[in-house]
Amino acid sequence: MTDKVNITLRVNGKSYAIAVEPRRSLADALREDCGLTGTHLGCEHGVCGACTVLVGGKPVRACLMFAVQVGETEVRTVEGLAKGEVLHPLQKQFWENHGLQCGFCTPGFLMLAAGALEADPDISDDELREVLSSNLCRCTGYQNIIKAVKLAAAEMRK
Amino acid sequence: MSWIGRSLPRLEDPLLVKGAGNYVADVARGAASVRFVRSPVASGTILGIEKPEDGLVFTAADLDGIKGIKPVLHRPDYVAIEQPVLAQDRVVFAGQAIAVVVAEDHATAEDLAEQVFVDIEPSDAALDVDLALQEGSPIVHVQAPANVLVEGKIRTAGLDDALKQAAATIKMEIRSRRQAAMPLETRGGVAQYDRASGRVTLFASVQMPHMLRTGIADVLGIPEADLRVVAPDVGGGFGQKMSLFPEYIILVWLARHLQRNLAWIEDRRENLMASTHSRDQAFTITGAFSADGKLLGVDADMRSNVGAFSCYPVTCGVEPLMALAELPGPYAVQEYGARSRGVTTNTCMMAPYRGVSRPTLTFSMERMMDVAARRLGIDPIEIRRRNLVDTFPHRTPTGLIYDEGSYRATMESAVNAIDLPAFRERQKREWAKGRYLGFGISVFNERTGYGTPAYAARGMDIVPGYEIVDCAMDPSGNVSVRIGASPHGQGLKTSLAQLVADELGVTPQTVRVISGDTDATPYGWGTFASRSMVIAGGASKLAAGKIASKLKLIAAALLESDVDHIDLNDGLAKVRNSNRSAPITELARAAYHQSHKFPGLGAGLHENAIYDPAGTFSNASHASIVEVDVETGQVKIERFVVAEDAGVLINPMIVDGQIHGGVAQGIANALYEEIVYDDLGNCLTTSLADFLPPTILEIPTIEIVHSYTMSDASITKAKGVGEGGLIGAPASVINAVVDALSPFGIEIFEMPATPQRILDHIRGKRAV
Numbered sequence: 001m002t003d004k005v006n007i008t009l010r011v012n013g014k015s016y017a018i019a020v021e022p023r024r025s026l027a028d029a030l031r032e033d034c035g036l037t038g039t040h041l042g043c044e045h046g047v048c049g050a051c052t053v054l055v056g057g058k059p060v061r062a063c064l065m066f067a068v069q070v071g072e073t074e075v076r077t078v079e080g081l082a083k084g085e086v087l088h089p090l091q092k093q094f095w096e097n098h099g100l101q102c103g104f105c106t107p108g109f110l111m112l113a114a115g116a117l118e119a120d121p122d123i124s125d126d127e128l129r130e131v132l133s134s135n136l137c138r139c140t141g142y143q144n145i146i147k148a149v150k151l152a153a154a155e156m157r158k
Numbered sequence: 159m160s161w162i163g164r165s166l167p168r169l170e171d172p173l174l175v176k177g178a179g180n181y182v183a184d185v186a187r188g189a190a191s192v193r194f195v196r197s198p199v200a201s202g203t204i205l206g207i208e209k210p211e212d213g214l215v216f217t218a219a220d221l222d223g224i225k226g227i228k229p230v231l232h233r234p235d236y237v238a239i240e241q242p243v244l245a246q247d248r249v250v251f252a253g254q255a256i257a258v259v260v261a262e263d264h265a266t267a268e269d270l271a272e273q274v275f276v277d278i279e280p281s282d283a284a285l286d287v288d289l290a291l292q293e294g295s296p297i298v299h300v301q302a303p304a305n306v307l308v309e310g311k312i313r314t315a316g317l318d319d320a321l322k323q324a325a326a327t328i329k330m331e332i333r334s335r336r337q338a339a340m341p342l343e344t345r346g347g348v349a350q351y352d353r354a355s356g357r358v359t360l361f362a363s364v365q366m367p368h369m370l371r372t373g374i375a376d377v378l379g380i381p382e383a384d385l386r387v388v389a390p391d392v393g394g395g396f397g398q399k400m401s402l403f404p405e406y407i408i409l410v411w412l413a414r415h416l417q418r419n420l421a422w423i424e425d426r427r428e429n430l431m432a433s434t435h436s437r438d439q440a441f442t443i444t445g446a447f448s449a450d451g452k453l454l455g456v457d458a459d460m461r462s463n464v465g466a467f468s469c470y471p472v473t474c475g476v477e478p479l480m481a482l483a484e485l486p487g488p489y490a491v492q493e494y495g496a497r498s499r500g501v502t503t504n505t506c507m508m509a510p511y512r513g514v515s516r517p518t519l520t521f522s523m524e525r526m527m528d529v530a531a532r533r534l535g536i537d538p539i540e541i542r543r544r545n546l547v548d549t550f551p552h553r554t555p556t557g558l559i560y561d562e563g564s565y566r567a568t569m570e571s572a573v574n575a576i577d578l579p580a581f582r583e584r585q586k587r588e589w590a591k592g593r594y595l596g597f598g599i600s601v602f603n604e605r606t607g608y609g610t611p612a613y614a615a616r617g618m619d620i621v622p623g624y625e626i627v628d629c630a631m632d633p634s635g636n637v638s639v640r641i642g643a644s645p646h647g648q649g650l651k652t653s654l655a656q657l658v659a660d661e662l663g664v665t666p667q668t669v670r671v672i673s674g675d676t677d678a679t680p681y682g683w684g685t686f687a688s689r690s691m692v693i694a695g696g697a698s699k700l701a702a703g704k705i706a707s708k709l710k711l712i713a714a715a716l717l718e719s720d721v722d723h724i725d726l727n728d729g730l731a732k733v734r735n736s737n738r739s740a741p742i743t744e745l746a747r748a749a750y751h752q753s754h755k756f757p758g759l760g761a762g763l764h765e766n767a768i769y770d771p772a773g774t775f776s777n778a779s780h781a782s783i784v785e786v787d788v789e790t791g792q793v794k795i796e797r798f799v800v801a802e803d804a805g806v807l808i809n810p811m812i813v814d815g816q817i818h819g820g821v822a823q824g825i826a827n828a829l830y831e832e833i834v835y836d837d838l839g840n841c842l843t844t845s846l847a848d849f850l851p852p853t854i855l856e857i858p859t860i861e862i863v864h865s866y867t868m869s870d871a872s873i874t875k876a877k878g879v880g881e882g883g884l885i886g887a888p889a890s891v892i893n894a895v896v897d898a899l900s901p902f903g904i905e906i907f908e909m910p911a912t913p914q915r916i917l918d919h920i921r922g923k924r925a926v
Contacts, residue, residue, distance in 0.1 A: 023265060032263075037184040038177020040393070042342045043426040047846035050342060078177030091175040096167050098811050101819060102647030103174030104181065104343045104393030133853035136846065138342045138394050139647050140815060141822030141883075142854040 005068055009034060012080030020067050026060070027051040029067035030077060038078040038107045042136070049135030052108040052115075053077045059115035059134070078107035081114065089152040090114055099148035101139030108135050113149045121157050125150070159728055161656040161666055165811030168652040169666065179391040182346045182363045186421035189348055192409060193267035193422070195257040195274045196432060197249035200283035200504040200839025201296065204247055207257060210273035214260040216412070218246040224411060225377050227402055229470040230619035235309040236475065237302045239502070241467040243377070243404040243411075249278060250298055251466040251504050252839050253432030258408050260420065283504035283839040287440050287463035290503045298466060298502045307464060307502050308475045310482040313495040314555050320455030320493040324446035328529050333908040334518040336438035336463070336833040339511040340851060343393020344424040345433055347406050349413035358413045359386045362406055365395040366471075366684030367644055369622070371676050373402035373470055374410050385410065389674035392646030396823070397510035398434050399646070400686050402470040430849060431841040434509035435833050436477065438463035439518045443485075445526045446493075451534050451541040455493030458485055458522075462508065462515070464500040469509040471620040474500045477508060479616055480515040483556045487516075487523050488565045488603045488777060489545045494555035504839050510686065512820065513884040516602065517827055524600040524889035525907060528896065539573055542601055560603065561871040563777045564803045569601050571801035571863045572781035581783060589901060594786045595796070596898025600889035601779045606878025607692025607871075608773030624770035625693045626680040629658065629701035631709075631763040633750040635729075635743035637662060637669040639702070642682010643694035644674045648880065649812040650690050654698050656808055657874060661702035662709070663726030663742060680766065688776075688878030691808065693769055696873045700767035708763060712745045712756055774871035778802040778882050780821070780890035786898045788920055791913030793829055793895055795858040802882065803865040806875040813879050814862055820883020822857045828888040829910050830856065 004019040011034055018033040025044075030036045030053070042050035044063045051062040054076040081088040090110050093099065100106040109132070116123060116131045123131070128149060137145060173179055209215040226240035245256045257274050261267035284290040284298055290305045297303055321327065347362040364370050367387040375382040392399065405422055413420050424433070442459040460481045464474035482498035500508075527545070531538040543566060552560040581597055588595050605612075610623035628640040639658055645651060651673070655666035662669075672678055682694070706726055713731035714721040723734045732739040746763060753761035783797040800817055807813045830850040834842045843849045868875050888909055895916065896906050904919045 021265065031183075032187060035187070036177075037181075037187075038179075040181065040343070041183070042344075042393075043846050045426060045845045045847065048342060048426075078175075082176055087172075087175065094175050095171045098165075098168065098649075098815050100171060100174055101649065101815055102342070102394040103171070103179050103391065104341075106174055107177045110175070129854055133855040136342065136851055136853060138340060138396070138823075138851065139819045141818035141820075141860060142857050143818040143860055144815065146854060 007068055009067065009070060009075060010072065011036065011075045012077060022066065022068050024067045025063050026065040026067045026070060027062035030062060036077050036079050040104050040107055042104065049112060050105050050108040052111045052135060054111055054115050057115065057118060059112045078110055081110060089155040090149065093148035093152040097144045097148040097151065099140065099144045105135060105137045109137065109145055117153050117156055121153065123153065161659045162806065162808050164656065164809065166652060166656060166666060166809055168649045169655060170649060170651055181343055181391045181393055182348055182361050183423045185361050185390065186348050186423060189419040189421040190260050190262055191264040191267040192412065192420050193259050193264065193271040194255040194405065195259065195271050195276065197245060197252055197254040197256055197278065199249060199278055199280045200252045200285070202249050202278040202280040204245060204249065204256065205277040205279055208275040210270065213270045215257055215270070215274055217257045218242060218244040221411065223379065227377060227404065227470050229468050229473045231308065231473045231475050232617040232619060233308065237307045239299050239301060239307065239468055241404065243407045251506055252841055253506055255404055260412065260416065285503050285505060285835055285839050287438060287461045287501050287503065290501050291461065298504055302502060305502050306499050307468060308478055308500040310479050310498045312482060312556060314493045317455045317457060317493040317495045321444065321446045321457060324454055325449035326447045326530060326533050328445040328447065328526050328533065330443050330522065330525060330907050332441040332443060332518065332522045334437045334439045334521065335910060336435050337511060337827060337831055338430060338435050338833050338849065339396035339398035340849065341394030341396055341398055344426060344429040345399065345403065345405065346423040347409045348421045349409045350419045351413040351417050353417065357384050357386060358410050359388060360406065360410055361388045361390055363392050363399055364389050365399045365644055365646060365686055367674055367676050368642060368681050369471055369684060370402060370406060374407050377407050378411060386677045389644050395646045396512040397686060400472065400684070401434060401509045426846060427844045430833065430844050432506060434469065435465060435506045436508050436511035437518055438508065439477065441518065441522055443522050443526065445530060447530045447534060449534065451530065451536045451544050453489055453491055453545045456486060456491050458496040460496060460498040462500050463503050463505065465503060465505045465507040467507045469507055472510060473618065474508060475616060476510055477515045481519060483558065484516060484605065485519050485522065486554055487520060488547055488601050489523060490547045490552065491555060505835060512823060513881045516885040517824065517888050520600055520602040520885050521889040521892065521909060524893055528893050529905065538599065539569065542569060546601060560775050561869040562867050563603060563775055564865050564867045565601060565603065565777050568777055568801040568803050568865055569599065569779040571865065572599065572779040572799050575799045575801065575861060575863055576781045576783065576797065594788055594898040596784050596786065596894040596896065598782050598890045598892065598894025598897055599779065600886045600893065602886045603775040603777040604688060604878065604882045604885055605773055605775055606688035607771055608689070609693060609770035611772050622683040624768050625682050625697045626766060626768050627694060627697035627701045628680050628766045629698065629705055631705055631746050633747045635664065635668065635746040637664060639669060639671045639698055640679045641671060641673050641694045641698065642680050643690040644684040645690060646685060648685065648690065648816065649809065650685065653691060653808045653812055654695060657695055658698055658702040661699060661706050664729055688880035691876050692774060692872050692878050693771060695876055696769035696771060697767050699874055700769060701765050704765035704767065705763050708749065708759060709742060709745050711759055712748055713740055715756060716740055716748065771872060774869050774877045776804040776877035776879055776882060778886055780886035782890045782894045784891060784894040784898055786895055786916065791916035795825065795891065798858050799861045799863065801863040801865065803867050804879040805867060805869055805872060805877040807864065808876055816879050817862055817883045818860050820881060821860050821887045822852060824884040824887020825857060825891060826852050827884065827909060828891040829912065832910055
């Protein structure tokens with residue numbers, strides 16, 4: 001057991017002053033210390049990507065980063081994706097196109113895709129598939145995930 | 159306006175896409191953390207357990223009066239083995255829980271668990287299904303000296319003659335390597351202790367909440383009333399979350415013992431080594447064919463590795479007995495003989511995984527058809543045509559009755575979608591250039607929506623099958639549907655809302671489906687075995703139908719019409735061929751607040767119904783085109799076509815989604831995923847990087863063609879569709895791989911066909 005460290009996480013535009021052990025992962029800090037349980041843990045080995053969040057705009061496995069490493073950098077999670085009651089285009093297209101079944105991998109896929117589309121709004125289909133291969137889904141066979149992300153990309157380019 | 163048949167976006171999703179779902183780990187905040195100490199060896203005697211001086215640590219010795227889990231099958235060939243909730247004197251698989259610790263958070267609990275020292279004298283382990291059957295093998299349980307826990311047999315009178323008369327006999331050694339269902343959310347439970355009542359509420363990531371309540375109460379010797387089980391949002395199950403696990407029993411016992419809230423959230427390593435596995439099967443199968451390609455008889459010796467224990471409630475009979483009953487699949491086989499054994503080993507317990515045996519059965523029959531076609535010089539599609547069942551109802555040699563289906567028609571649809579003649583031309587051209595493309599087909603039927611008769615026939619002590627549905631319309635016209643089924647990603651709430659909306663003439667948005675809470679739903683069997691749409695759907699239709707009848711009587715009285723002339727539609731009760739109508743909301747209010755006006759009807763709108771069908775078979779054919787890289791052994795799937803017949807599709811988008819997911823798991827089963835043990839019984843595949851679930855890059859576009867055979871075996875005319883994708887895909891893909899490699903003249907009877915195995919075949923290093 002180690003002493004806790006006081007840190008302030010900037011998540012979705014809000015500040016969370018929390019005390020964590022240095023070994024606390026960002027995923028655990030988000031879920032347990034900030035109460036943001038939309039970020040899910042599927043393996044804690046960095047393989048499945050269910051815990052993907054954006055740190056400084058880049059997709060990151062929150063299970064592989066320590067909370068104390070984040071510093072001042074802005075973190076974005078699935079809870080920050082919608083603007084109030086208005087769903088983000090990715091959320092809307094996942095819903096309308098059956099891009100989710102059990103929903104457990106969904107927050108990770110949404111943040112992964114959000115990061116990719118913000119970095120390159122004109123990303124090619126091949127590159128998009130390459131990016132989406134970072135994460136695992138066990139329900140959908142990925143068919144409607146790629147469909148939803150492409151439709152969202154088109155909507156975001158408008 | 160009808161809601162059935164519409165691809166309505168799911169009512170479940172707005173919360174889930176916002177990250178506002180409520181999975182079991184999301185209710186764990188504030189609870190102390192529970193962690194299990196697990197056996198590091200496959201087999202051995204526990205000599206001693208040293209607990210650390212500080213901290214809450216419990217072993218079997220602390221669990222006074224707790225029985226083991228002992229699922230029962232009423233068959234003379236079944237050996238009932240009791241699974242202790244914590245290992246007592248000996249361990250029988252690597253990963254078995256030996257002790258449990260409780261700490262303030264999970265990191266501290268892990269630290270504490272590492273301080274528990276377990277002294278085990280290891281002994282030789284039985285691991286491989288066939289080695290475990292050999293004389294002199296280590297014995298897993300003394301009650302089963304031959305390591306056989308269940309054995310089924312059948313032999314029709316004419317089989318020996320059929321085998322003698324055959325123009326060709328095809329003998330195959332089929333091997334399916336061990337699989338895991340691998341839901342993306344692992345198992346987990348949160349037990350909340352209520353000091354006022356002494357009750358425990360167990361939130362758990364499960365498929366059968368009522369069954370879990372019964373099972374835990376029985377083992378702990380407490381009334382079921384003292385326990386409430388809630389399945390919140392569940393992150394996938396695929397069969398792995400059906401069983402009663404020791405971890406949940408311990409969790410409830412600890413919550414009562416310590417009188418506090420506790421959480422156990424399984425990590426991925428535990429999930430891969432200590433939850434459940436499946437489909438570790440070895441089949442020796444002989445098919446007897448006439449010269450014109452008629453399948454005269456099938457003789458099979460099937461061994462299923464059921465691991466160290468028998469899963470509750472379905473038992474270790476589930477894979478071997480399904481294999482025994484369903485091997486012939488969609489083919490009309492008159493003569494059939496089979497011996498099917500469940501073999502216990504020092505490995506993780508087998509439990510159902512989407513498809514249960516049938517991926518291996520379909521793989522067996524479909525490989526047999528291709529081999530026979532080549533041997534007899536008959537086109538592989540033609541040989542199937544000559545053998546597929548095409549008159550219904552059809553009775554199989556094992557007594558199953560196939561209701562109306564479209565076995566041949568779906569095969570033709572799949573083949574047409576591929577344009578096989580054009581592909582054959584292309585294949586020849588590509589072979590000449592050194593590119594190896596192949597076509598594969600599989601045809602299968604899927605037994606779905608079966609009720610108590612099917613489980614009773616299996617000899618189960620606990621006979622699941624029926625569903626009870628409570629349906630109510632409140633005074634403002636909103637509908638609640640309380641179900642015993644327990645969906646975990648299937649979108650069942652949306653599909654049932656569509657079904658009920660049509661019965662009552664309202665919109666699905668006004669229908670709330672309530673599931674997964676034993677305090678709020680009627681006793682039921684949960685969601686598994688492609689049953690929920692058929693059975694919970696049937697019961698929902700019946701219950702809602704009773705409310706519709708009552709609404710019509712009220713409308714007839716208020717509108718002064720004959721009840722037979724009332725239609726419920728678009729939120730109104732309308733008198734046919736007139737302009738008279740009344741809003742359903744007004745009828746609902748009248749049912750509660752003006753009940754004196756409708757003597758004999760009884761107050762309110764609250765009905766229930768039970769549905770317990772015999773079962774209905776959906777069917778499908780999967781056609782695929784693959785390319786094999788003969789330098790690396792890699793397989794790329796170029797096209798994948800599913801021609802499916804599941805009767806009426808309540809929500810076609812959801813049905814397609816079920817097929818997509820099943821096919822992806824089937825491709826994984828065919829080419830990638832495998833649970834591997836070393837020679838000592840250590841599980842080597844304990845991360846997702848080892849188990850190799852496919853990503854989007856491995857799964858091609860899945861094309862789906864639907865047919866709609868209407869069967870009277872289901873009152874909604876909907877057949878189950880949950881497992882088919884996984885049943886048909888492995889056979890199709892591996893048939894395509896073999897076809898691609900036909901210039902090398904090899905056969906593959908083992909899955910997954912990994913790159914290494916394919917290369918070994920190409921280089922002639924692997925015996926067929």
